[in-house]
Amino acid sequence: MxxxxxxxxxxxxxxxxxxxxxxxxxxxxxxxxxxxxxxxxxxxxxxxxxxxxxxxxxxxxxxxxxxxxxxxxxxxxxxxxxxxxxxxxxxxxxxxxxxxxxxxxxxxxxxxxxxxxxxxxxxxxxxxxxxxxxxxxxxxxxxxxxxxxxxxxxxxxxxxxxxxxxxxxxxxxxxxxxxxxxxxxxxxxxxxxxxxxxxxxxxxxxxxxxxxxxxxxxxxxxxxxxxRCNCSRERTERVLVSLGEAELNDILAEQGVIDITCQFCNQQYSFDAIDVAQMMRGGAGSSGRLH
Ligand SMILES: [Zn+2]
Structure with a gap:
């Protein structure tokens, strides 16, 4: 049922x-x-x-x-x-x-x-x-x-x-x-x-x-x-971008990669230095789109 x-x-x-x-x-x-x-x-x-x-x-x-x-x-x-x-x-x-x-x-x-x-x-x-x-x-x-x-x-x-x-x-x-x-x-x-x-x-x-x-x-x-969880890599990127480049670089320096796990569905999203650089330029995939 x-x-x-x-x-x-x-x-x-x-x-x-x-x-x-x-x-x-x-x-x-x-x-x-x-x-x-x-x-x-x-x-x-x-x-x-x-x-x-x-x-x-x-x-x-x-x-x-x-x-x-x-x-x-x-x-x-x-x-x-x-x-x-x-x-x-x-x-x-x-x-x-x-x-x-x-x-x-x-x-x-x-x-x-x-x-x-x-x-x-x-x-x-x-x-x-x-x-x-x-x-x-x-x-x-x-x-x-x-x-x-x-x-x-x-x-x-x-x-x-x-x-x-x-x-x-x-x-x-x-x-x-x-x-x-x-x-x-x-x-x-x-x-x-x-x-x-x-x-x-x-x-x-x-x-x-x-x-x-x-x-x-x-x-x-x-x-x-x-x-259904509406989390996505794109939404996660938006949250990361809002933290600012300095903060993200700090995490990268410490951990090498930024791992985010969605609390609702346990989906994991991973971002390395190249992903972060692209994100900050607003160029990666669909990440530049705001809505
Ligand atoms: Zn989720």
Whole structure:
């Protein structure tokens, strides 16, 4: 089964939903680094959340979900672009211990903050920041929607072994309650009964039937989600050039070669003195191109 996100809506009502189920994507993220169990679950949940959030936007670019703090888990970052390509990474601090597995979300990140960045290919970056003041990642993301005065939105997330899943419900703009004023609270209540195993394992049809068998649900086509890192030799060159020639020559003098490993996918990029000289002249391959 490939990873996917699938939209649905409730007939004649202003509420839509999304279901995401990830297995290969989560496996690809977790295979590249060794993480404690708690971090594995959080990475999975965050990956599912990033796909759900990206699906609510009409844009070309990336959505980046990032938590930073001073706790045992220092950073967690997931990026999902409009092609539904996902990459993710976490950094565990030296203060990590077995106990960290049981800390609250806020203690785990040491009173960290959750930043949601929308980075369109054209246009300006937008960033929203919320404190980690809910017990779950889903709860913190709901605060983000409340705080940024976006459409009323609820999120449910679950993580299993090398898998993650999630659901999102959102009231569409132009909400007209009509003769069904109760629909938004009712759908939230129904969805609150979802169990992690159901989110992770049930085929979407079955999941939606189990939750909403009294409602009229229309399911849209599924879209594939995959793990992909957008690092490249060209992008790495740009970062190196920004460090300046003197800095690069220092590293070359010390190490003979500049080795850069992408943290997201472990791809290695190697640059020797000739590469660096060409880079600084802006002449090597495609490296002179800025976009
Ligand atoms: Zn990479």
């Amino acid at each position: 490939t990873d996917f996100i699938q939209r649905f809506h409730f007939s004649d009502s202003p509420v839509r939903g999304e279901v995401v189920q990830l297995a290969e994507t989560v496996t690809a993220v977790l295979n590249r680094h060794v993480y404690p169990e708690r971090v594995q679950s959080l990475l999975g949940e965050a990956a599912a959340a990033a796909v759900l959030l990206a699906s609510t936007l009409k844009f070309e670019g990336s959505l980046i979900l990032q938590v930073r703090g001073g706790g045992p888990l220092e950073t967690l970052m997931v990026e999902c672009n409009h092609r539904l390509e996902v990459r993710a990474i976490a950094q565990v601090g030296e203060s990590w211990s077995e106990q960290a597995e049981y800390l609250s979300l806020s203690a785990l990140f040491g009173n960290g903050q959750l930043a949601i960045t929308i980075d369109p290919e054209k246009g300006e970056r937008y960033q929203g920041i919320v404190p980690l003041d809910a017990p779950t990642l889903a709860g913190c993301l709901e605060h983000y929607f409340d705080q940024s005065e976006q459409l009323p939105t609820r999120i449910w997330l679950a993580a299993g072994d090398d898998a993650a899943a999630g659901m999102l419900l959102q009231v569409l703009p132009g909400h007209d309650e009509g003769d069904d004023a109760d629909i938004w609270p009712r759908l939230q209540q129904l969805t609150d009964t979802v169990k992690p195993d159901e989110l992770l394992d049930l085929p979407v049809n079955e999941l939606l039937y189990r939750l909403y068998n009294e409602e009229q649900v229309e399911l849209h086509e599924a879209n594939d989600v995959c793990f």
